[in-house]
Amino acid sequence: MERWALVTGAAGDLGRAIAAALAADGWALLLADHPSQTARLGETKEECAATGALTAVATFDVTDHDAVSRAVASFAQQHAAPAAVVANAGIQGEFTPIQDYDVDVARRVLDVNVIGVFNVLAATARLMIDSGTAGSMIATASMAGVNGAPNMPAYSASKAAVIGLTKAASRDLAPYRIRVNAVSPGFIGPGRMWDVQVARQAAAASQYYESEPEVVERQMVEAIPLRRYGSPPEVADVIAFLAGERSSYLTGVNIEIAGGAL
Template sequence: MTVSHDFGGRVALVTGAGGDIGRAVAVRLAGAGATVVLADLASRADAVEDTARRCRDERTSARVHTVAFDVTSASAVDAALAEVPTDVGPPDLLFNNAGYQGRFLPVGEYPPDDAARVLAVNVVGVLNVLQAFVRSLRADGRGGAVVNTASMAGVGGAANMPAYAASKAAVIGLTRAAALDLAPHGIRVNAVSPAFIGPGEMWDRQVAEQAAAPSQYYADDPATVEQQMIGQVPLRRVGSVEEVAGVVAWLLSADASYVTGENILVTGGIG
């Protein structure tokens, strides 16, 4: 990997660090000199340890710390961040990435309990982590930078994903509001909205679930659905997690020091 930004002396909190995009961003930041704090659910401990190993493989001197919490619990987030060793210090960079795709069903059939979970993780959870991050930065007296993970589904909608699309639209709105509130504190807040990113767990699940869901937009065969999705992309391919990580790293870096309140599409031209 080519390192294009210097994050030496910075501490980066990455939530959803056991997932494909979280892992790619953590490795990118660790390789560029950041101390990384990797966060995910306790049930994702093995995946987080894999991310930690890859960070150390990327840079043998990388400082990596892991924490476990459920983003839907504000008290759990606060308690976990309070456990970060003092020699690591409070994070001044945040990739607010934990999320839940939810079920793939049309709006008239979508189960309310799953919709509530999607909104709890993707909206309330993002707000909980952002608030804990801001409190620690204010106490430390430093500025910082945040990137929230939104989605193209929150920009243009997505068939069979009503709760997810609504939650990611909310993340974009939260990003813009937080950017206004936090600008006086020297904290920049931006979002990224990926479209079709693969290979990986989310891509495979999305293809399979869209094939299984009733829809006029997709076939019922996963291989055909995959080609239908790629056919929507002007660049005629899926994006890679490394391409998303590159955009996130730029937004967190000093090169984007005059960028805040933006939602960057990482979509191959969709939108």
């Protein structure tokens, strides 16, 4: 029988790389993203299907508890409960110091990044428990949640919460042989988030970064001991490792994928 992996944020740069890595490991894929991203999600599906992977798509807003539950339950009825879940959808919010940060943007960042992960883990855990499916869940956190990133108070808070949520869920789900881990990527590129981050940190005019994007890019890379930013496949490979049996004794951990970032 096929083993299905759910990937949220599958239309995005990391989501696409995660889907490819899981497909290479033989997973059948339920690829999910926001309803506004149907076209990009279709591209991810095509790329995976071209490698021979069995694929299906679902669209929902991760902040909508009922929509998430309905979508995964209806999928499980037709196919099976997923045996791997990658809660990867997320947004960065604005790049502004806390004293000027818009509280509505902060609420939205927390809603998508924390409640979104909560909804995905909760809905799929219920299905896995009810169907006796053991497996693995992975949440995409961030080094911002470990160390705090300048001009990103809401994002940093949300990703710290994702790490806490992961650890708590790992305790709750261990009795059902469901492992729950997080990954914390550092600077990852190329991709939308890298470009946006460089441009917005430059525009934010803080003591941490200069105002020219090329200089900011150099400053970020120089802060990494390995002296380069990471690539989406380098994150995806760690997630694929966590999804499969090679990581069978790991649960409740947060793996930093950050080139040794201090």
